[in-house]
Amino acid sequence: MSLITLEQVTKRYINGADCVTALQEMSLCVDEGTFLGIMGPSGSGKSTLLSVLGGLTSPTSGSVNIDGIDVYWLSAEKQADFRREYLGFIFQSHNLIPYLNALENVMLPLVVTKFSTAEKRKRANAMLDRVGMSDRMLHLPQQLSGGEQERVALARSLVNNPPLLLADEPTGSLDSTTSKQVMNLLSELHQDGQTVIMVTHNRENLEWFDRTIYLRDGLIEKDTDVVPGTLSRAM
Protein backbone atom coordinates (compact mmCIF):
# COMPACT_ATOMS: atom_id res chain seq x y z
CA MET A 1 0.00 0.00 0.00
CA SER A 2 1.39 3.40 -1.03
CA LEU A 3 2.14 5.74 1.84
CA ILE A 4 3.44 8.45 -0.50
CA THR A 5 2.25 9.44 -3.95
CA LEU A 6 3.90 12.23 -5.93
CA GLU A 7 2.15 13.23 -9.14
CA GLN A 8 3.79 15.36 -11.81
CA VAL A 9 5.70 17.37 -9.24
CA THR A 10 7.72 20.26 -10.63
CA LYS A 11 9.72 22.68 -8.50
CA ARG A 12 11.32 25.78 -9.98
CA TYR A 13 13.40 28.31 -8.11
CA ILE A 14 13.33 31.80 -9.55
CA ASN A 15 16.14 34.12 -8.53
CA GLY A 16 15.85 37.38 -10.45
CA ALA A 17 16.23 36.52 -14.12
CA ASP A 18 17.49 33.00 -13.34
CA CYS A 19 15.09 30.09 -13.24
CA VAL A 20 16.36 26.74 -11.95
CA THR A 21 14.20 23.65 -12.30
CA ALA A 22 15.02 21.39 -9.37
CA LEU A 23 12.33 18.78 -10.01
CA GLN A 24 10.75 18.07 -13.41
CA GLU A 25 7.27 16.53 -13.51
CA MET A 26 8.35 13.84 -11.09
CA SER A 27 5.97 11.06 -10.16
CA LEU A 28 6.75 8.52 -7.47
CA CYS A 29 4.99 6.05 -5.19
CA VAL A 30 6.54 4.79 -1.95
CA ASP A 31 5.00 1.89 -0.07
CA GLU A 32 4.58 1.84 3.67
CA GLY A 33 7.54 0.18 5.40
CA THR A 34 10.02 0.95 2.61
CA PHE A 35 13.62 1.98 3.32
CA LEU A 36 14.14 4.25 0.30
CA GLY A 37 17.52 5.68 -0.59
CA ILE A 38 17.82 8.77 -2.79
CA MET A 39 21.13 9.19 -4.57
CA GLY A 40 22.49 11.50 -7.20
CA PRO A 41 25.11 14.15 -7.83
CA SER A 42 24.98 17.60 -6.25
CA GLY A 43 22.22 19.76 -7.75
CA SER A 44 20.25 16.72 -8.95
CA GLY A 45 17.26 17.64 -6.77
CA LYS A 46 17.71 15.21 -3.83
CA SER A 47 17.30 17.78 -1.06
CA THR A 48 14.45 19.49 -2.91
CA LEU A 49 12.63 16.17 -3.22
CA LEU A 50 13.06 15.51 0.51
CA SER A 51 11.91 19.06 1.28
CA VAL A 52 8.82 18.65 -0.90
CA LEU A 53 8.06 15.28 0.73
CA GLY A 54 8.45 16.87 4.17
CA GLY A 55 5.89 19.62 3.58
CA LEU A 56 8.62 22.25 3.77
CA THR A 57 8.71 23.45 0.16
CA SER A 58 5.56 23.71 -1.89
CA PRO A 59 5.95 22.41 -5.47
CA THR A 60 5.43 24.77 -8.40
CA SER A 61 2.96 22.25 -9.81
CA GLY A 62 1.79 18.72 -9.10
CA SER A 63 0.55 17.12 -5.91
CA VAL A 64 2.07 15.39 -2.89
CA ASN A 65 -0.13 12.93 -1.09
CA ILE A 66 0.99 11.30 2.13
CA ASP A 67 -1.20 8.79 3.92
CA GLY A 68 -4.19 10.08 1.93
CA ILE A 69 -3.52 13.75 2.75
CA ASP A 70 -2.82 16.21 -0.06
CA VAL A 71 -0.13 18.07 1.88
CA TYR A 72 -0.03 21.32 -0.05
CA TRP A 73 -3.78 21.85 0.08
CA LEU A 74 -3.43 22.30 3.81
CA SER A 75 -3.11 25.76 5.37
CA ALA A 76 0.32 26.77 6.73
CA GLU A 77 -0.76 25.98 10.29
CA LYS A 78 -2.27 22.63 9.31
CA GLN A 79 0.94 21.82 7.45
CA ALA A 80 2.82 22.42 10.72
CA ASP A 81 0.42 20.04 12.50
CA PHE A 82 0.94 17.53 9.68
CA ARG A 83 4.72 17.70 10.01
CA ARG A 84 4.43 17.19 13.77
CA GLU A 85 2.12 14.18 13.52
CA TYR A 86 3.28 12.44 10.34
CA LEU A 87 6.96 13.26 9.84
CA GLY A 88 10.25 12.87 11.58
CA PHE A 89 13.24 14.84 10.27
CA ILE A 90 16.91 14.07 10.64
CA PHE A 91 18.98 16.95 9.33
CA GLN A 92 22.42 16.76 7.81
CA SER A 93 24.01 18.85 10.55
CA HIS A 94 21.93 17.36 13.39
CA ASN A 95 20.38 20.77 14.08
CA LEU A 96 20.00 20.28 17.78
CA ILE A 97 19.07 23.37 19.82
CA PRO A 98 22.38 24.30 21.49
CA TYR A 99 20.95 25.63 24.77
CA LEU A 100 18.81 22.56 25.48
CA ASN A 101 20.21 19.28 26.78
CA ALA A 102 19.71 15.97 24.96
CA LEU A 103 16.50 15.14 26.83
CA GLU A 104 15.02 18.58 26.20
CA ASN A 105 15.98 18.41 22.52
CA VAL A 106 14.16 15.10 22.20
CA MET A 107 11.13 16.55 24.00
CA LEU A 108 10.95 19.53 21.58
CA PRO A 109 8.30 18.11 19.19
CA LEU A 110 6.16 17.20 22.22
CA VAL A 111 6.21 20.73 23.69
CA VAL A 112 3.35 21.84 21.47
CA THR A 113 1.28 18.71 22.09
CA LYS A 114 -1.25 18.15 24.84
CA PHE A 115 0.76 15.49 26.64
CA SER A 116 1.53 16.12 30.30
CA THR A 117 5.09 17.04 31.23
CA ALA A 118 5.51 13.59 32.84
CA GLU A 119 4.30 11.88 29.65
CA LYS A 120 6.61 14.03 27.48
CA ARG A 121 9.54 13.15 29.70
CA LYS A 122 8.63 9.45 29.70
CA ARG A 123 8.44 9.31 25.90
CA ALA A 124 11.68 11.24 25.43
CA ASN A 125 13.43 9.01 27.97
CA ALA A 126 12.21 5.89 26.18
CA MET A 127 13.42 7.20 22.82
CA LEU A 128 16.85 8.16 24.18
CA ASP A 129 17.06 4.69 25.68
CA ARG A 130 16.24 3.18 22.31
CA VAL A 131 19.12 5.02 20.62
CA GLY A 132 21.45 4.22 23.51
CA MET A 133 21.76 7.76 24.81
CA SER A 134 19.94 7.56 28.15
CA ASP A 135 23.20 7.97 30.07
CA ARG A 136 23.96 11.27 28.25
CA MET A 137 20.51 12.80 28.42
CA LEU A 138 21.53 15.81 30.53
CA HIS A 139 24.44 16.79 28.28
CA LEU A 140 24.28 19.80 26.00
CA PRO A 141 24.87 19.18 22.27
CA GLN A 142 28.38 20.65 22.39
CA GLN A 143 29.27 18.07 25.03
CA LEU A 144 28.33 15.22 22.67
CA SER A 145 30.28 13.67 19.80
CA GLY A 146 28.96 13.84 16.22
CA GLY A 147 27.59 10.31 16.41
CA GLU A 148 25.91 10.99 19.76
CA GLN A 149 24.33 14.16 18.38
CA GLU A 150 23.06 12.16 15.41
CA ARG A 151 21.48 9.62 17.74
CA VAL A 152 19.82 12.38 19.76
CA ALA A 153 18.53 13.89 16.48
CA LEU A 154 17.18 10.44 15.55
CA ALA A 155 15.46 10.13 18.93
CA ARG A 156 13.91 13.59 18.43
CA SER A 157 12.63 12.64 14.97
CA LEU A 158 10.95 9.51 16.34
CA VAL A 159 9.52 10.76 19.61
CA ASN A 160 6.13 11.52 18.00
CA ASN A 161 5.92 8.04 16.43
CA PRO A 162 5.70 9.49 12.91
CA PRO A 163 4.66 7.19 10.04
CA LEU A 164 7.43 8.65 7.83
CA LEU A 165 11.07 9.37 8.68
CA LEU A 166 13.03 11.72 6.38
CA ALA A 167 16.81 11.81 6.73
CA ASP A 168 19.14 14.13 4.82
CA GLU A 169 22.63 12.62 4.71
CA PRO A 170 22.57 11.60 8.38
CA THR A 171 25.98 9.91 8.04
CA GLY A 172 27.55 12.64 5.92
CA SER A 173 29.71 14.04 8.70
CA LEU A 174 30.37 10.82 10.61
CA ASP A 175 33.30 8.39 10.61
CA SER A 176 32.68 4.92 9.23
CA THR A 177 32.15 3.22 12.62
CA THR A 178 29.66 5.83 13.85
CA SER A 179 28.07 5.88 10.43
CA LYS A 180 27.48 2.15 10.65
CA GLN A 181 25.92 2.53 14.11
CA VAL A 182 23.46 5.10 12.78
CA MET A 183 22.60 2.96 9.75
CA ASN A 184 22.06 -0.01 12.08
CA LEU A 185 19.59 2.05 14.08
CA LEU A 186 17.73 3.13 10.95
CA SER A 187 17.68 -0.45 9.74
CA GLU A 188 16.24 -1.63 13.05
CA LEU A 189 13.51 0.94 12.72
CA HIS A 190 12.82 -0.17 9.19
CA GLN A 191 12.58 -3.78 10.32
CA ASP A 192 10.02 -2.64 12.89
CA GLY A 193 7.91 -1.34 10.00
CA GLN A 194 9.05 2.28 9.89
CA THR A 195 9.03 3.97 6.48
CA VAL A 196 12.39 5.71 6.00
CA ILE A 197 13.49 7.95 3.13
CA MET A 198 17.16 8.85 3.19
CA VAL A 199 19.28 11.06 0.98
CA THR A 200 22.90 9.94 0.74
CA HIS A 201 26.04 10.35 -1.31
CA ASN A 202 27.65 7.30 0.18
CA ARG A 203 27.37 4.20 -2.04
CA GLU A 204 28.26 2.01 0.96
CA ASN A 205 24.80 2.75 2.35
CA LEU A 206 23.11 1.15 -0.66
CA GLU A 207 23.14 -2.24 1.04
CA TRP A 208 20.75 -1.00 3.72
CA PHE A 209 18.04 0.19 1.32
CA ASP A 210 15.36 -2.02 -0.11
CA ARG A 211 14.75 0.54 -2.82
CA THR A 212 16.97 3.25 -4.32
CA ILE A 213 16.21 6.04 -6.76
CA TYR A 214 18.91 7.92 -8.66
CA LEU A 215 18.23 11.53 -9.61
CA ARG A 216 19.84 13.65 -12.30
CA ASP A 217 18.77 17.15 -13.35
CA GLY A 218 15.51 16.90 -11.42
CA LEU A 219 14.49 13.62 -13.03
CA ILE A 220 14.47 10.02 -11.76
CA GLU A 221 17.27 8.49 -13.77
CA LYS A 222 17.00 5.03 -12.22
CA ASP A 223 14.64 3.33 -9.79
CA THR A 224 15.62 -0.10 -8.47
CA ASP A 225 11.93 -0.88 -8.00
CA VAL A 226 11.23 -0.42 -11.70
CA VAL A 227 12.23 -2.80 -14.45
CA PRO A 228 14.96 -1.12 -16.56
CA GLY A 229 13.60 0.49 -19.72
CA THR A 230 10.11 1.02 -18.28
CA LEU A 231 10.87 4.14 -16.21
CA SER A 232 8.93 7.14 -17.39
CA ARG A 233 8.36 10.65 -16.10
CA ALA A 234 4.67 10.17 -15.71
CA MET A 235 3.66 7.00 -13.94
Add this chain to the structure above:
Amino acid sequence: MRLEHIVLHNLRRRKGRAIFLVVGLLIGVATVVTLLSLTDALGQLAQQEIENFGANIIITPHSDQLALSYGGIQLGGVSLVAREIKQSSLANIDAIPNRRNVATIAPKVLGAVDVDGQRVMMMGVDPSAEFKIKRWWSIAGRPVQQGRELVVGDEIARRFNLDMGDTLEIESQEYTVVGLLAKTGSQDDQLMIAPLPVAQAVLGKQGMVSMVEIAALCHDCPVDDMVSQLQQVLPGVDVQAVQQVVKTRMHALGQFRLFAWGVAVTVVIIGALLVFVTMMGAISERTREIGIFRAIGYRRRHVLHMVLMEAAVVSALAGVLGYLTGVAATLAALPLLDGGKAAWQWNPTRAVAAVIAAVCVGLIASLQPALRASRLEPSEALRAL
Protein backbone atom coordinates in the same frame (compact mmCIF):
# COMPACT_ATOMS: atom_id res chain seq x y z
CA MET B 1 8.72 21.21 29.21
CA ARG B 2 6.75 24.14 27.82
CA LEU B 3 7.41 27.06 25.48
CA GLU B 4 8.32 29.26 28.48
CA HIS B 5 11.06 26.78 29.33
CA ILE B 6 12.63 27.19 25.87
CA VAL B 7 12.36 31.00 26.13
CA LEU B 8 14.10 31.12 29.52
CA HIS B 9 16.84 28.74 28.36
CA ASN B 10 17.43 30.90 25.30
CA LEU B 11 17.68 34.06 27.41
CA ARG B 12 20.10 32.35 29.76
CA ARG B 13 22.26 31.24 26.87
CA ARG B 14 22.28 34.64 25.16
CA LYS B 15 22.95 36.57 28.35
CA GLY B 16 24.88 39.36 26.64
CA ARG B 17 22.01 40.32 24.38
CA ALA B 18 19.46 39.98 27.19
CA ILE B 19 21.53 42.22 29.48
CA PHE B 20 21.98 44.78 26.68
CA LEU B 21 18.21 44.89 26.15
CA VAL B 22 17.45 45.09 29.87
CA VAL B 23 19.98 47.90 30.40
CA GLY B 24 18.74 49.82 27.35
CA LEU B 25 15.13 49.67 28.45
CA LEU B 26 16.08 50.16 32.11
CA ILE B 27 17.75 53.51 31.31
CA GLY B 28 14.61 54.60 29.47
CA VAL B 29 12.25 53.57 32.28
CA ALA B 30 14.54 55.08 34.95
CA THR B 31 14.73 58.39 33.07
CA VAL B 32 10.98 58.61 32.72
CA VAL B 33 10.36 57.63 36.35
CA THR B 34 12.98 60.11 37.60
CA LEU B 35 11.63 63.02 35.56
CA LEU B 36 8.01 62.38 36.46
CA SER B 37 8.81 61.78 40.14
CA LEU B 38 10.83 64.99 40.31
CA THR B 39 8.05 66.94 38.61
CA ASP B 40 5.55 65.54 41.09
CA ALA B 41 7.74 66.23 44.11
CA LEU B 42 8.47 69.80 42.99
CA GLY B 43 4.82 70.34 42.13
CA GLN B 44 3.73 69.19 45.57
CA LEU B 45 6.32 71.41 47.20
CA ALA B 46 5.13 74.38 45.17
CA GLN B 47 1.56 73.58 46.16
CA GLN B 48 2.52 73.46 49.83
CA GLU B 49 4.37 76.72 49.52
CA ILE B 50 1.42 78.35 47.84
CA GLU B 51 -0.84 77.05 50.57
CA ASN B 52 1.45 77.97 53.44
CA PHE B 53 2.96 81.19 52.26
CA GLY B 54 0.51 84.03 52.19
CA ALA B 55 -3.03 84.63 51.26
CA ASN B 56 -4.49 83.89 47.92
CA ILE B 57 -7.91 85.49 48.47
CA ILE B 58 -8.44 89.05 49.70
CA ILE B 59 -11.75 90.42 50.97
CA THR B 60 -12.12 94.20 51.05
CA PRO B 61 -15.12 96.50 51.55
CA HIS B 62 -16.96 97.14 48.33
CA SER B 63 -15.91 100.27 46.49
CA ASP B 64 -17.27 101.76 43.28
CA GLN B 65 -14.12 103.76 42.76
CA LEU B 66 -11.07 102.59 40.90
CA ALA B 67 -7.86 102.48 42.88
CA LEU B 68 -5.53 105.36 42.09
CA SER B 69 -2.43 103.92 43.68
CA TYR B 70 0.36 101.76 42.35
CA GLY B 71 3.42 100.44 44.10
CA GLY B 72 2.76 102.55 47.14
CA ILE B 73 2.34 105.76 45.13
CA GLN B 74 -0.99 107.47 45.85
CA LEU B 75 -2.35 109.97 43.33
CA GLY B 76 -3.79 113.11 44.78
CA GLY B 77 -7.43 114.05 44.67
CA VAL B 78 -8.69 110.61 45.57
CA SER B 79 -11.51 110.78 48.01
CA LEU B 80 -10.88 108.10 50.56
CA VAL B 81 -14.09 106.92 52.07
CA ALA B 82 -13.07 104.42 54.70
CA ARG B 83 -15.56 101.60 54.69
CA GLU B 84 -15.36 98.54 56.90
CA ILE B 85 -16.62 94.98 57.07
CA LYS B 86 -18.58 93.73 60.06
CA GLN B 87 -16.42 91.20 61.88
CA SER B 88 -19.50 89.13 62.75
CA SER B 89 -20.28 88.60 59.08
CA LEU B 90 -17.05 86.57 58.70
CA ALA B 91 -18.85 83.66 60.38
CA ASN B 92 -20.68 83.24 57.06
CA ILE B 93 -17.47 81.96 55.53
CA ASP B 94 -18.17 78.68 57.34
CA ALA B 95 -21.21 78.24 55.12
CA ILE B 96 -19.44 78.04 51.76
CA PRO B 97 -19.30 74.62 50.07
CA ASN B 98 -15.51 74.71 49.89
CA ARG B 99 -15.08 75.54 53.58
CA ARG B 100 -12.66 72.64 54.03
CA ASN B 101 -10.33 74.35 51.55
CA VAL B 102 -10.09 77.44 53.73
CA ALA B 103 -6.89 77.03 55.73
CA THR B 104 -6.61 80.38 57.48
CA ILE B 105 -8.79 83.47 57.85
CA ALA B 106 -6.79 86.55 58.79
CA PRO B 107 -8.97 89.62 59.49
CA LYS B 108 -7.28 92.97 60.12
CA VAL B 109 -8.25 96.50 60.87
CA LEU B 110 -6.27 99.43 59.53
CA GLY B 111 -6.15 103.04 60.60
CA ALA B 112 -3.89 105.96 61.29
CA VAL B 113 -2.79 106.98 64.78
CA ASP B 114 -0.70 109.89 66.09
CA VAL B 115 2.73 109.07 67.46
CA ASP B 116 4.86 112.00 68.52
CA GLY B 117 2.92 114.23 66.22
CA GLN B 118 3.27 111.98 63.17
CA ARG B 119 0.56 109.96 61.49
CA VAL B 120 1.42 106.26 61.52
CA MET B 121 -0.45 103.26 60.11
CA MET B 122 -1.64 100.80 62.74
CA MET B 123 -2.77 97.32 61.80
CA GLY B 124 -4.75 95.20 64.21
CA VAL B 125 -4.40 91.49 63.55
CA ASP B 126 -5.52 88.10 64.79
CA PRO B 127 -2.00 87.01 65.87
CA SER B 128 -2.52 83.28 65.43
CA ALA B 129 -3.77 83.72 61.86
CA GLU B 130 -1.66 86.66 60.70
CA PHE B 131 1.73 85.34 61.72
CA LYS B 132 0.80 81.94 60.24
CA ILE B 133 0.15 83.26 56.74
CA LYS B 134 3.01 85.79 56.79
CA ARG B 135 5.71 83.20 57.18
CA TRP B 136 8.23 85.35 55.43
CA TRP B 137 8.07 87.83 58.30
CA SER B 138 11.18 87.64 60.38
CA ILE B 139 10.58 88.96 63.85
CA ALA B 140 13.21 89.76 66.44
CA GLY B 141 11.42 89.15 69.74
CA ARG B 142 8.00 87.62 69.51
CA PRO B 143 4.64 88.20 67.79
CA VAL B 144 1.98 90.21 69.65
CA GLN B 145 -0.35 88.13 71.78
CA GLN B 146 -2.83 90.25 73.71
CA GLY B 147 -3.01 93.56 75.50
CA ARG B 148 -1.19 96.67 74.41
CA GLU B 149 1.70 95.04 72.60
CA LEU B 150 3.29 96.09 69.32
CA VAL B 151 5.41 94.58 66.59
CA VAL B 152 6.87 97.46 64.62
CA GLY B 153 8.07 97.62 61.05
CA ASP B 154 11.69 98.33 60.24
CA GLU B 155 11.12 101.92 59.14
CA ILE B 156 8.97 102.74 62.17
CA ALA B 157 11.62 101.30 64.47
CA ARG B 158 14.28 103.48 62.88
CA ARG B 159 12.09 106.61 62.70
CA PHE B 160 11.16 106.44 66.40
CA ASN B 161 14.41 104.75 67.47
CA LEU B 162 12.55 101.80 68.97
CA ASP B 163 14.00 98.65 70.37
CA MET B 164 12.68 95.56 72.10
CA GLY B 165 10.93 96.35 75.39
CA ASP B 166 10.58 100.08 74.58
CA THR B 167 7.27 101.73 75.24
CA LEU B 168 5.37 104.09 73.01
CA GLU B 169 2.49 106.38 73.81
CA ILE B 170 -0.43 106.25 71.45
CA GLU B 171 -3.63 108.18 72.11
CA SER B 172 -2.53 108.66 75.74
CA GLN B 173 -1.98 104.97 76.28
CA GLU B 174 1.28 103.14 76.66
CA TYR B 175 2.23 100.26 74.34
CA THR B 176 5.19 97.88 74.69
CA VAL B 177 7.29 96.87 71.66
CA VAL B 178 7.57 93.05 71.88
CA GLY B 179 8.92 92.43 68.38
CA LEU B 180 10.84 94.12 65.59
CA LEU B 181 9.90 93.17 62.05
CA ALA B 182 12.96 92.73 59.86
CA LYS B 183 13.01 94.82 56.68
CA THR B 184 10.63 93.40 54.10
CA GLY B 185 10.94 96.04 51.38
CA SER B 186 7.16 96.42 51.41
CA GLN B 187 4.52 98.56 53.09
CA ASP B 188 4.87 96.28 56.11
CA ASP B 189 8.02 98.25 57.04
CA GLN B 190 5.81 101.24 57.89
CA LEU B 191 3.34 99.34 60.08
CA MET B 192 2.69 99.09 63.75
CA ILE B 193 1.06 95.75 64.40
CA ALA B 194 -1.20 95.31 67.42
CA PRO B 195 -3.73 92.68 68.52
CA LEU B 196 -7.06 93.13 66.71
CA PRO B 197 -9.27 94.12 69.68
CA VAL B 198 -6.69 96.65 70.88
CA ALA B 199 -6.38 98.25 67.46
CA GLN B 200 -10.16 98.26 66.99
CA ALA B 201 -10.49 100.12 70.28
CA VAL B 202 -7.80 102.70 69.60
CA LEU B 203 -9.06 103.28 66.06
CA GLY B 204 -12.68 103.45 67.20
CA LYS B 205 -13.64 100.56 64.93
CA GLN B 206 -15.01 98.03 67.41
CA GLY B 207 -16.51 94.98 65.69
CA MET B 208 -15.22 96.08 62.31
CA VAL B 209 -12.39 94.89 60.09
CA SER B 210 -10.82 96.69 57.13
CA MET B 211 -9.88 93.66 55.13
CA VAL B 212 -9.57 89.89 55.39
CA GLU B 213 -6.87 87.73 53.88
CA ILE B 214 -7.67 84.07 53.30
CA ALA B 215 -5.24 81.25 52.64
CA ALA B 216 -7.05 78.62 50.62
CA LEU B 217 -5.80 75.12 50.00
CA CYS B 218 -6.51 75.00 46.33
CA HIS B 219 -4.90 71.73 45.31
CA ASP B 220 -8.22 70.26 44.36
CA CYS B 221 -10.44 73.32 44.03
CA PRO B 222 -10.44 76.15 41.55
CA VAL B 223 -9.81 79.35 43.50
CA ASP B 224 -12.25 81.17 41.23
CA ASP B 225 -15.08 78.97 42.55
CA MET B 226 -14.20 79.91 46.11
CA VAL B 227 -14.19 83.59 45.19
CA SER B 228 -17.74 83.39 43.89
CA GLN B 229 -18.86 81.34 46.91
CA LEU B 230 -17.40 83.97 49.28
CA GLN B 231 -18.99 86.74 47.26
CA GLN B 232 -22.37 85.10 47.78
CA VAL B 233 -22.12 84.75 51.57
CA LEU B 234 -20.52 88.17 52.11
CA PRO B 235 -22.67 90.77 50.38
CA GLY B 236 -21.24 94.26 50.08
CA VAL B 237 -17.63 93.19 49.89
CA ASP B 238 -15.15 92.70 47.08
CA VAL B 239 -13.50 89.28 46.93
CA GLN B 240 -10.41 88.94 44.77
CA ALA B 241 -8.08 86.04 44.06
CA VAL B 242 -4.39 86.84 44.19
CA GLN B 243 -3.44 84.64 41.33
CA GLN B 244 -0.31 86.18 39.96
CA VAL B 245 2.16 84.27 42.11
CA VAL B 246 0.21 81.04 41.89
CA LYS B 247 -0.13 81.26 38.14
CA THR B 248 3.53 82.11 37.60
CA ARG B 249 4.63 79.16 39.71
CA MET B 250 2.12 76.84 38.11
CA HIS B 251 3.14 78.01 34.64
CA ALA B 252 6.79 77.25 35.38
CA LEU B 253 5.85 73.85 36.72
CA GLY B 254 3.64 73.24 33.72
CA GLN B 255 6.57 74.02 31.42
CA PHE B 256 8.80 71.65 33.40
CA ARG B 257 6.15 68.94 33.27
CA LEU B 258 5.86 69.42 29.50
CA PHE B 259 9.64 69.19 29.17
CA ALA B 260 9.67 66.07 31.33
CA TRP B 261 7.03 64.41 29.17
CA GLY B 262 8.89 65.46 26.02
CA VAL B 263 12.08 63.83 27.28
CA ALA B 264 10.08 60.79 28.46
CA VAL B 265 8.48 60.26 25.05
CA THR B 266 11.87 60.67 23.31
CA VAL B 267 13.49 58.18 25.65
CA VAL B 268 10.64 55.70 25.15
CA ILE B 269 10.97 55.98 21.36
CA ILE B 270 14.74 55.40 21.59
CA GLY B 271 14.11 52.41 23.88
CA ALA B 272 11.57 50.99 21.43
CA LEU B 273 14.01 51.39 18.54
CA LEU B 274 16.71 49.68 20.57
CA VAL B 275 14.42 46.73 21.25
CA PHE B 276 13.32 46.63 17.61
CA VAL B 277 16.86 46.59 16.20
CA THR B 278 18.09 44.07 18.77
CA MET B 279 15.15 41.74 18.23
CA MET B 280 15.52 41.98 14.44
CA GLY B 281 19.17 41.01 14.85
CA ALA B 282 18.21 38.18 17.17
CA ILE B 283 15.70 36.82 14.65
CA SER B 284 18.30 36.88 11.86
CA GLU B 285 20.74 35.13 14.16
CA ARG B 286 18.13 32.50 15.02
CA THR B 287 16.77 31.91 11.53
CA ARG B 288 18.04 28.34 11.43
CA GLU B 289 16.72 27.61 14.91
CA ILE B 290 13.29 28.93 13.96
CA GLY B 291 13.45 26.73 10.87
CA ILE B 292 14.00 23.68 13.10
CA PHE B 293 11.00 24.59 15.25
CA ARG B 294 8.83 25.06 12.18
CA ALA B 295 10.09 21.85 10.54
CA ILE B 296 9.26 19.72 13.58
CA GLY B 297 5.73 21.02 13.70
CA TYR B 298 5.65 24.33 15.57
CA ARG B 299 2.91 26.58 14.28
CA ARG B 300 3.53 30.20 13.34
CA ARG B 301 1.75 31.30 16.50
CA HIS B 302 4.11 29.15 18.60
CA VAL B 303 7.10 31.03 17.15
CA LEU B 304 5.29 34.37 17.59
CA HIS B 305 4.49 33.38 21.17
CA MET B 306 8.12 32.53 21.96
CA VAL B 307 9.58 35.76 20.52
CA LEU B 308 6.99 37.96 22.24
CA MET B 309 7.37 36.09 25.51
CA GLU B 310 11.11 36.68 25.37
CA ALA B 311 10.48 40.40 24.81
CA ALA B 312 7.95 40.48 27.66
CA VAL B 313 10.31 38.81 30.15
CA VAL B 314 13.17 41.16 29.28
CA SER B 315 10.91 44.23 29.31
CA ALA B 316 9.26 43.33 32.61
CA LEU B 317 12.67 42.89 34.21
CA ALA B 318 13.78 46.23 32.72
CA GLY B 319 10.55 47.81 34.02
CA VAL B 320 11.10 46.65 37.61
CA LEU B 321 14.81 47.50 37.67
CA GLY B 322 14.19 50.77 35.79
CA TYR B 323 11.56 51.83 38.31
CA LEU B 324 13.87 51.08 41.24
CA THR B 325 16.74 52.92 39.52
CA GLY B 326 14.43 55.85 38.80
CA VAL B 327 13.37 56.04 42.45
CA ALA B 328 17.02 55.90 43.56
CA ALA B 329 17.93 58.67 41.08
CA THR B 330 14.99 60.77 42.31
CA LEU B 331 16.04 60.34 45.94
CA ALA B 332 19.59 61.32 44.99
CA ALA B 333 18.48 64.37 42.98
CA LEU B 334 15.83 65.80 45.32
CA PRO B 335 18.27 67.19 47.93
CA LEU B 336 19.95 69.15 45.14
CA LEU B 337 16.73 70.78 43.94
CA ASP B 338 14.67 73.60 45.45
CA GLY B 339 16.71 73.72 48.65
CA GLY B 340 16.19 70.04 49.36
CA LYS B 341 12.69 70.68 50.65
CA ALA B 342 10.84 68.54 48.12
CA ALA B 343 10.07 65.00 49.26
CA TRP B 344 9.59 61.81 47.24
CA GLN B 345 6.28 60.10 47.70
CA TRP B 346 5.57 56.42 47.02
CA ASN B 347 3.19 56.19 44.12
CA PRO B 348 2.06 52.58 43.55
CA THR B 349 0.25 53.52 40.33
CA ARG B 350 3.53 54.81 38.88
CA ALA B 351 5.36 51.61 39.87
CA VAL B 352 2.76 49.42 38.16
CA ALA B 353 2.53 51.79 35.18
CA ALA B 354 6.34 51.73 34.73
CA VAL B 355 6.37 47.93 34.47
CA ILE B 356 3.27 47.78 32.24
CA ALA B 357 4.61 50.56 29.99
CA ALA B 358 8.00 48.82 29.69
CA VAL B 359 6.30 45.53 28.74
CA CYS B 360 4.03 47.33 26.23
CA VAL B 361 6.99 49.13 24.62
CA GLY B 362 8.94 45.86 24.49
CA LEU B 363 6.01 43.96 22.96
CA ILE B 364 5.13 46.65 20.41
CA ALA B 365 8.76 47.02 19.34
CA SER B 366 9.11 43.23 19.08
CA LEU B 367 5.88 42.65 17.18
CA GLN B 368 7.38 43.19 13.72
CA PRO B 369 10.46 41.00 14.40
CA ALA B 370 8.16 38.34 15.92
CA LEU B 371 5.85 38.41 12.89
CA ARG B 372 8.87 38.18 10.63
CA ALA B 373 10.10 35.15 12.57
CA SER B 374 6.71 33.46 12.48
CA ARG B 375 6.44 33.99 8.73
CA LEU B 376 9.79 32.40 8.00
CA GLU B 377 9.24 29.46 5.69
CA PRO B 378 10.93 26.40 7.21
CA SER B 379 12.56 25.63 3.87
CA GLU B 380 14.09 29.13 3.73
CA ALA B 381 15.26 28.83 7.30
CA LEU B 382 16.72 25.37 6.82
CA ARG B 383 18.92 25.44 3.77
CA ALA B 384 20.34 22.09 4.78
CA LEU B 385 17.13 20.26 4.05
